[in-house]
Amino acid sequence: MTSDDRALIDRFLEMMAAERGASPNTLLAYRTDLTGAAAIMGTLAQAPKAALADLPAAWASLAASTVARKASALRAFYAFLAEEGLRDDDPSAALPRPATRRPLPKVMSAADVDRLFAVIAGRLAADPPARLDLRLSALVELLYGSGLRATELVSLPRRALSADRPFLILRGKGGRERLVPISDRARAAVAAWLAHVPADSPWLFPSGRSHLSRIRLYQMIKSLAAAAGIPPDRISPHVLRHAFATHLLEGGADLRALQAMLGHADIGTTQIYTHVDSRRLVELVNSRHPLATMTPRR
Template sequence: MADDDRLLIDRFLEMMAAERGASRNTLLAYRSDLDGARLIAGGLADASTAMLERLSPAWVTLSASTVARKVSALRAFYAFLEEEGLRADNPSAMLPRPITRRPLPKILSAADVDRLFGVIEARLAVDSPVPHDLRLSAFIELLYGSGLRATELVSLPRRALSGDRPFLILRGKGGQERLVPISDRARAAVAAWVSHIPPDSVWLFPSGKSHMSRIRLYQLVKALAGAAGIDPDRVSPHVLRHAFATHLLEGGADLRALQSMLGHADIGTTQIYTHVDSRRLVELVNSRHPLATMKAAR
């Protein structure tokens, strides 16, 4: 039966990739969640409601968001079995429905970002900057200047930025394509780094036979934070993506434009950034709304 479960999980994940465009990271998370549930429940394909009841006690120490993800994986898996005619019922209806709140993003101030770039500029202000510092400059310019996800950044093809084209086209989560503007600074930083890439590399940021890993990128960003006198726990590639979005919004960017640049399928995901902008919104109402210039009517 364990072999049957593995085969069905493989088929389910193939469907998720082909029909729903699930990313590699999503597929890995779903596989891990389903394999873990299979071991706890004693099987998945033929699991009864009673067998799935074993999961709740095993999840009691997990966060609500983690449990929600695991439940989502199981619900999707059993819906797939129903659609394929492999089960007549869906035992996942009894699984817990944890209430989760979208966490507010960690943010960096503009001064914090200036400190990060200050370290890089000091390292590059020598006669012959070392290649690793040129690469780090390209990383930070693209993370903060374009809001790329870590996976999108490290897996950029060598020719992703071509000529004077001020944008690149990315395929992000769910296989959705989006246009990402690239600043002159970022293009200059990438151009300085490109000459140090091995001629036979197909990646913009190669490492061995593939591209650099996300883990290594995280390490480099945290090391830079430490060098800038910022707590490394406050800084990550994703935090720089948040800073990109937050600072654009503070500068007057349209929420829909920001949604497009970030690659969010749901604008509700983008709206989380408005929490940092409430003071500015009040100021806008007080200074620019027509009522602000009208005398109070008697």
């Protein structure tokens, strides 16, 4: 990869951050995909269309979703070059467009959630409860009770939650703000944890010089699952977010309300949760539809 390529990638990522509000994780993914493509082709910004046509062969062993993501990053990069007058053409038409299917979320039963909270309750029964168990309680209550993303959770400011306000306002993916309801249980768990947070910490979940990392959160959830007798590979912070959405929908939540709480820009993303509710929908038609109470004619 040439020095010009590195400079243009930097300019592209600055634009994505400033104009489109791309998150640090998104920017890192773009940089990885662009530098990887440059390594394959030898150059990036001035790569001919024929060089891009060779990429599918290099990506042949990758999943369709991964190929689609890499191709999307390159399309955005070449569109940026064209808009800035840095290329006379846009060669991205040569990139593949693999057909992808949105994967269904892992489903976690309410019984499994109960087992997680039973382990936490057992630990909190100690007198006094351990500091790290109070932290774990607050984390899991917010994950399952509010459907926060892992990054949103670990980076919460110390004063994000207020004792007299049953919600918080988050800036999530793409810089979009949303209102997130916070249950009484979660507020109580956070209040208990706050007593152990240093007064000068800007973070609700501090760790070292920054906040708790997503990787450490992931490890904590896996460890909790093992203690509850649940296979750790079935659970992650994101699976708890899925459980929040799935169980709300099963309880009768409106899909649009769920979209707002999860912070999905597209209702299509929220609709992946409707697959888990098919049995309830059938029961709903059989019990609530006007025809259900009518005697069939012979």
